[in-house]
Amino acid sequence: MSLVDLSKHVALGIDIGGTNTKFGVVNHRGEVLEKGNIRTDAYPTVEEYINALYEAVAPLIEKHGNERNFDGIGVGAPNANYYTGTIEQAPNLPWKGTIPFAKLIKEKFGLPCTITNDANAAAIGEMLFGAARGMKDFIMITLGTGVGSGIVAGGKLIYGHDGFAGELGHTIVKPGGRKHWSTGSEGCLEAYASATGIAITAKKMRAEFPESILNQYPEESINSKTVHECALKGDPISMEVFRYTGQKLGEALANFVMFSSPEAILLFGGVIKAGDFILKPTKLHMERNLLPIFRNKVKLVFSELDEADAAILGASALVWEK
Amino acid sequence: MSLVDLSKHVALGIDIGGTNTKFGVVNHRGEVLEKGNIRTDAYPTVEEYINALYEAVAPLIEKHGNERNFDGIGVGAPNANYYTGTIEQAPNLPWKGTIPFAKLIKEKFGLPCTITNDANAAAIGEMLFGAARGMKDFIMITLGTGVGSGIVAGGKLIYGHDGFAGELGHTIVKPGGRKHWSTGSEGCLEAYASATGIAITAKKMRAEFPESILNQYPEESINSKTVHECALKGDPISMEVFRYTGQKLGEALANFVMFSSPEAILLFGGVIKAGDFILKPTKLHMERNLLPIFRNKVKLVFSELDEADAAILGASALVWEK
Numbered sequence: 001m002s003l004v005d006l007s008k009h010v011a012l013g014i015d016i017g018g019t020n021t022k023f024g025v026v027n028h029r030g031e032v033l034e035k036g037n038i039r040t041d042a043y044p045t046v047e048e049y050i051n052a053l054y055e056a057v058a059p060l061i062e063k064h065g066n067e068r069n070f071d072g073i074g075v076g077a078p079n080a081n082y083y084t085g086t087i088e089q090a091p092n093l094p095w096k097g098t099i100p101f102a103k104l105i106k107e108k109f110g111l112p113c114t115i116t117n118d119a120n121a122a123a124i125g126e127m128l129f130g131a132a133r134g135m136k137d138f139i140m141i142t143l144g145t146g147v148g149s150g151i152v153a154g155g156k157l158i159y160g161h162d163g164f165a166g167e168l169g170h171t172i173v174k175p176g177g178r179k180h181w182s183t184g185s186e187g188c189l190e191a192y193a194s195a196t197g198i199a200i201t202a203k204k205m206r207a208e209f210p211e212s213i214l215n216q217y218p219e220e221s222i223n224s225k226t227v228h229e230c231a232l233k234g235d236p237i238s239m240e241v242f243r244y245t246g247q248k249l250g251e252a253l254a255n256f257v258m259f260s261s262p263e264a265i266l267l268f269g270g271v272i273k274a275g276d277f278i279l280k281p282t283k284l285h286m287e288r289n290l291l292p293i294f295r296n297k298v299k300l301v302f303s304e305l306d307e308a309d310a311a312i313l314g315a316s317a318l319v320w321e322k
Numbered sequence: 323m324s325l326v327d328l329s330k331h332v333a334l335g336i337d338i339g340g341t342n343t344k345f346g347v348v349n350h351r352g353e354v355l356e357k358g359n360i361r362t363d364a365y366p367t368v369e370e371y372i373n374a375l376y377e378a379v380a381p382l383i384e385k386h387g388n389e390r391n392f393d394g395i396g397v398g399a400p401n402a403n404y405y406t407g408t409i410e411q412a413p414n415l416p417w418k419g420t421i422p423f424a425k426l427i428k429e430k431f432g433l434p435c436t437i438t439n440d441a442n443a444a445a446i447g448e449m450l451f452g453a454a455r456g457m458k459d460f461i462m463i464t465l466g467t468g469v470g471s472g473i474v475a476g477g478k479l480i481y482g483h484d485g486f487a488g489e490l491g492h493t494i495v496k497p498g499g500r501k502h503w504s505t506g507s508e509g510c511l512e513a514y515a516s517a518t519g520i521a522i523t524a525k526k527m528r529a530e531f532p533e534s535i536l537n538q539y540p541e542e543s544i545n546s547k548t549v550h551e552c553a554l555k556g557d558p559i560s561m562e563v564f565r566y567t568g569q570k571l572g573e574a575l576a577n578f579v580m581f582s583s584p585e586a587i588l589l590f591g592g593v594i595k596a597g598d599f600i601l602k603p604t605k606l607h608m609e610r611n612l613l614p615i616f617r618n619k620v621k622l623v624f625s626e627l628d629e630a631d632a633a634i635l636g637a638s639a640l641v642w643e644k
Contacts, residue, residue, distance in 0.1 A: 079615065089615055137483040151581070153480045153487070160475070160583020161459040162619065170613045171577040174497060183613060255493040259473070259581050261482020291492045291505060293401065293411055297484065 008068045012057065012111075013316030015118060016040055016077035018092035018145055023057060024309070025064050026316035030129040032309055034060055046095040046104065054108050061109070072112040073105055074318035076121025076311045078148070083163035085115055091182040092146060114318040118142070118311055120157055120166060122268055122303075123150025124321070125314030130305040131266055138264045139256055140303075141168065143249075143271035147190040147197075153260050169194070173252045192248040195224040195271055202227045202241045212237035228274045242277035249278070250285025257286070257294050264299035268310065272302050330390045334379065334433075335638030337440060338362055338399035340414035340467060345379060346631070347386050348638035352451040354631055356382055368417040368426065376430050383431070394434040395427055396640035398443025398633045400470070405485035407437055413504040414468060436640040440464070440633055442479055442488060444590055444625075445472025446643070447636030452627040453588055460586045461578055462625075463490065465571075465593035469512040475582050491516070495574045514570040517546040517593055524549045524563045534559035550596045564599035571600070572607025579608070579616050586621035590632065594624050 010033065014023045017040060024035040038056050043049035061070055079090035085102030087093065105113040116124075123140035126132040132140070136155040142148040147169030151158040158165045169190035170183065177187025181196065191197050202222050206214035213235045217226050230238035253265055271278065283300050290298075303310060332355065336345045339362060346357040360378050365371035383392055401412035407424030409415065427435040438446075445462035448454040454462070458477040464470040469491030473480040480487045491512035492505065499509025503518065513519050524544050528536035535557045539548050552560035575587055593600065605622050612620075625632060 135483075137487075153475060153482070154478055156476055156478075158475045158582050161457075161585035162583055164615050165459075165475070165581065165583035167580040167583075167613055167616075171580050172573060172611055175495070175573055185611065185613075251494060251497055255577065256581070258489040258493050259487065259578070260480050261484055261487035261489075263483035289494055289507065291489055291507075293486050294489075 009071055009320075010064050010068045011071050011316040011319035012061065012073045013121075013312035013314070014053075014073065014075045014077075015121065015311035015315055016075065016080075016093070017118065018078070021053065022312060023053075023060075024312040024316070025060050026313055027068075028320065030313055030317075032312060033064065035312070036060065041094055044094060046099050046101070049095070050104055050108050057109075061111075070111065072114065072319040073109060074121070074315035075101065075105065075113065075115040076118040076315040076318075077101065077115060078118055078146075079164075080115040080117050081163040082114070082116040082120070082159050085113070087115070112319070114321075116157075116315075116318060117148065117150070117164075117166065119148030120150040120159075121314035121318065122148075122310045123152055123157065123266075123314065124317050125305060125310035125312070126266055126268075126303060127152060128317055129313055130310060131301055131303055132264065135263050137260065137262045138266060139168075139260065139262045140266045140268060141249075141253075142269040143193055143195070143267060144269040145195055147194045151260060151262075153262075158260075168252070168256060171252060171255070173248050173255075189248065189252045193245055193252070193271070195269075198224045198227060198241060198245055198271065201244060202238070205237050205241055209237045214238055224271050224274065228277065231274070231277050239277060242274050243281045245271075246278050246281025246283075247285045250282040250287075251289050253282065253286040253300070254289030254294075257290060257298050261294065262298060264301055266301055266303050268303040269307065331393050331642075332386050332390045333393050333638040333641035334383065334395045335443075335634035335636070336375075336395065336397045336399075337443065337633035337637055338397065338402075338415070339440065340400070343375065344634060345375075345382075346634040346638070347382050348635055349390075350642065352635055352639075354634060355386065357634070358382065363416055366416060368421050368423070371417070372426055372430050379431075383433075392433065394436065394641040395431060396443070396637035397423065397427065397435065397437040398440040398637040399423065399437060400440055400468075401486075402437040402439050403485040404436070404438040404442070404481050407435070409437070434641070436643075438479075438481075438637075438640060439470065439472070439486075439488065441470030442472040442481075443636035443640065444470075444632045445474055445479065445588075445636065446639050447627060447632035447634070448588055448590075448625060449474060450639055451635050452632060453623055453625055454586065457585050459582065459584045460588060461490075461582065461584045462588045462590060463571075463575075464591040465515055465517070465589060466591035467517055469516045473582060473584075475584075480582075490574070490578060493574060493577070495570050511570065511574045515567055515574070515593070517591075520546045520549060520563060520567055520593065523566060524560070527559050527563055531559045536560055546593050546596065550599065553596070553599050561599060564596050565603045567593075568600050568603025568605075569607045572604040572609075573611050575604065575608040575622070576611030576616075579612060579620050583616065584620060586623055588623055588625050590625040591629065
């Protein structure tokens with residue numbers, strides 16, 4: 001019998017967002033030993049992007065690989081497919097079509113690479129090190145520029161038959177509703193509950209209510225953050241923006257609960273900085289739309305992990321999970 | 323090493339519906355050796371019901387138990403909880419509150435008993451012996467008096483943290499829409515896509531269109547079957563009843579696909595006798611509401627099993643799965 005020193009095993013976790021890419025060297029205990037980042041949107045081709053990523057990451061691999069076993073690279077990215085290792089038709093990334101991402105990384109870095117969708121990676125991070133520790137059934141909803149999701153049932157991430165399960169941001173919450181800026185679908189959750197959706201709601205509402213202090217801001221600075229500032233100052237229109245957003249989100253969450261009956265729903269991402277302005281109406285409308293057997297059972301909580309760390313930790317954990 | 327003759331092992335599968343209870347003795351190969359049924363709605367208390375069930379079933383157990391090992395009893399019932407063995411607040415059953423059903427059966431019959439929701443039992447039946455053989459990811463939707471569902475992901479039924487996962491009939495497809503006759507919720511799938519919902523739609527539409535031959539039927543005989551008869555005779559209003567139903571169902575299925583990305587969705591129950599009248603609009607509206615990465619991938623098929631057998635087979639399989 002041989003003893004393994006887990007602290008000597010490290011992996012690289014990479015979290016690819018539409019704007020930024022964050023990465024970190026993580027050990028088996030979930031400690032992020034070193035972090036860094038590059039822009040995602042500065043490279044028109046995926047080859048240029050991977051070259052830039054390599055430049056930034058190689059010194060870390062060299063440094064930590066000298067003293068420890070560098071076991072591999074885990075990546076969380078929009079539309080990343082766990083089964084095939086490809087990123088397919090990601091609307092928020094600059095590279096189009098089907099990209100053999102895991103293969104490209106493996107060739108460039110000479111290390112095994114596993115990828116999954118960014119929200120799935122965050123869900124794994126929460127399950128191992130965050131608010132979902134010890135839970136076997138939970139749903140992670142990321143409320144950022146878009147709305148992502150990772151679903152864990154019976155202790156396992158749901159990947160579906162093709163690796164694309166968990167696109168809850170694109171479920172329809174209001175048939176015939178607001179048109180999505182990228183997919184063209186009408187009334188999906190992302191069109192309302194993402195930061196982008198909140199900005200659209202806020203712009204509409206401030207136009208209807210000239211008395212709102214939201215009208216003191218230039219058009220381009222209307223976003224989830226400025227609406228939150230105005231709500232904190234007591235602006236009823238800004239509060240109504242979050243109430244309306246929470247209603248749509250709560251209605252969607254009720255449907256998700258009746259699907260997989262999770263112990264908790266974890267909310268994550270920039271939008272949750274609005275705190276109770278968004279949480280209270282979300283909870284109200286979730287409960288209101290649930291069958292009695294589901295009521296007052298599901299914990300609706302904010303993520304406990306630092307936003308960047310959750311995805312990096314989860315991505316790195318993919319290396320050891322495989 | 324000892325050889326076990328599987329044909330010598332049998333179980334009792336029981337399928338409890340709001341009106342009828344069907345049961346069968348099933349062997350390990352999925353052969354229903356003998357069947358029977360009693361009324362569900364003729365017994366005001368669950369004790370009287372279980373006594374009647376025992377009267378009907380005891381001769382079968384005695385007969386088959388003499389030659390074979392009688393391994394146990396599996397039950398599919400509305401709102402049955404796999405984890406606790408209870409039936410809780412089932413709106414379509416005559417017995418209210420939380421009933422310790424598995425315990426009562428075990429005490430009366432002296433055999434181990436496992437229960438699950440009726441649609442879950444049907445899904446297990448399809449997975450072992452029907453259209454979902456070999457599939458690891460599929461969703462079963464039962465379109466009967468109500469709308470039930472069983473969800474299989476990664477080869478496992480999704481039970482959720484409390485055993486109540488898979489209440490897809492109660493997900494909201496049209497916020498603020500038609501009020502459900504029993505739960506009071508507004509716009510749930512069951513209010514449109516169940517046989518009950520179809521009758522409501524048909525009654526509304528025939529009142530609006532006096533020229534429809536649906537108006538030749540007395541009010542109480544308007545149901546999925548008579549609407550199908552009229553559609554077959556070319557009545558455009560009856561066809562529109564199914565088209566509208568299929569639209570609502572298809573919109574709901576699109577959301578389910580974006581949740582668990584199944585290889586197939588199996589439709590099951592009395593409503594599917596309408597065939598293409600319901601299948602075609604369902605498929606159209608499902609595809610229309612899917613993200614491109616999900617389009618033209620999901621098989622939408624009717625169950626291959628006899629309606630009664632699927633639930634009996636699935637319920638009996640619970641005995642050996644446990």
